[in-house]
Amino acid sequence: MPSTSSSSSSSSSPSSPKVVLITGTSSGIGLAAAIAAARAGWQVVATLRDTGRAGALRTAAAEAGVELDVRQLDVTDEASVAAALSGVIADHGRLDAVVNNAGAGHLGTLENESVADVRAVMEVNFFGVLHVSKAALPHLRATGGRLITVTSVGGVVGQPFNEAYCAAKFAVEGYMESLAPVAAALGVSVSVVEPGAVATEFVNNIGVDLQAEIDAAGPYAKPLQAYLDRTTAQFLNGAQTPAEAAEAVLEALTANRPAFRIQTSDWARGFTGTKLADLDGSAVLGLTAQWVS
Template identity: 90%
Template sequence: MSSSSSKVVLITGTSSGIGLAAAVAAAQAGWRVVATLRDTGRSGALRKAAGEAGVELDVRQLDVTDERSVAAAVDGVIADHGRLDAVINNAGAGHLGTLENESVADVRAVMEVNFFGVLHVSKAALPHLRATGGRLITVTSVGGIIGQPFNEAYCAAKFAVEGYMESLAPVAARLGVAVSVVEPGAVATEFVNNIGVDLAAEVAAAGPYADALQAYLDRTVAQFLNGAQTPAEAAGAVLEALTADRPAFRLQTSDWAREFTGTKLTDLDGSAVLGLTGGWVG
């Protein structure tokens, strides 16, 4: 599947981070990029990056949790561009919490964005991807392979996405659609800030979990400060899934991510994973 200005890709969650970087990189590779975000008022950084790169983006509104918004966006792409060759499901939201200290409604909200949002977009796009022999790419996380403390709901959503897409992949392939997932590790983006919580207040309210939460936060903040990829580096794996002749189903964005996920894939009894993540909470 060679890059061509005639090929159209729709990307969700492009206001910052990997989505923004992937939108610019795909446009530089010759794709017509429909860059979507929930609030187009937050498109300033995206438009600036496109201008600096000398590329044009078709910026549109799309809320992955609203089926009508998704349908309108996909229908609009077909009406204006006549085709859809690829979708990159990138929109998502972070979450911090543990079962005893949060409501089931909180968990449902995480699933709506990170799992059902992916399904809404993918379902609307698939008829058009079948018509073009296209690609369905979803940015998941290393947290979709290894469960991480105080990320139960987030990891559950990413596990669900991974399982859904792994199950869908051979079915879609029979009809000419290549399915891939891209698994970033720590990326220096606004994603952590977008969790939207006061970390000190969370620790103060954590009750018997306070010490473990503080240990987890100390470790995680240090990782993001000292070992995170740039969004452009992580977007390289997304571009590979978009442009490779035969894209892999599962791509990690760094050597660290490959090593980390590899721990799970060779851990038949779970002891290696729990030994690793247990150390994160003291």
């Protein structure tokens, strides 16, 4: 199995720490959650698509005085997922929790992007979650474990120029909400964690030249500029740190009876609450229309 590891383990014993596998740990919430879980006493298998990008993760672990088992896992590649899960069981003997964190941001609107672009967003943010969850469930059933997925407030409230991203996160939320009672009947707890704005992630995760996007937006240029002005200001002035958002992941890992839906901040609770109480859709559309005008 392709992997790199900063710690090793043989088969588990009754005194062995619980084992959690976290995807997408090269930066942001995934990195912070890996450190927080390790500090809380978990054996953390920290995975990322390219282990060559593990420098920040390893540095953070060293600074925190914790050990991580760092491994390669590409959520879009079923063979990579299967190999990673098999390696975890072979080396640690158990799997007590999975945190589906890997994902990618996306900026665009339907007329200006291809359906292939939308499929690519779904492949990472939705089907990637399913690949990992399906492979992990037999092992989580064996331990009475936990399946935790980092979604977004964008999995509850649709947002301008985020159609594909929000569609993927809506799909994850619907899938996990539907799966939760089925998994619970077999002893597995299912939760979703909904972050709002997290510092440093918006522009980096989208991975595009924002001015070039505006220049190419045609009739959508003015509303796109308005959306970017509003959203960039929010990320610069009101965003959580990844460590703050990771506290909600740790809650899902450690609470005696974790909630199904856990927001990472008061702002996220208020924002998602607007949708959950909005029976006719007018409150959400009244809010988001202001972002593009």
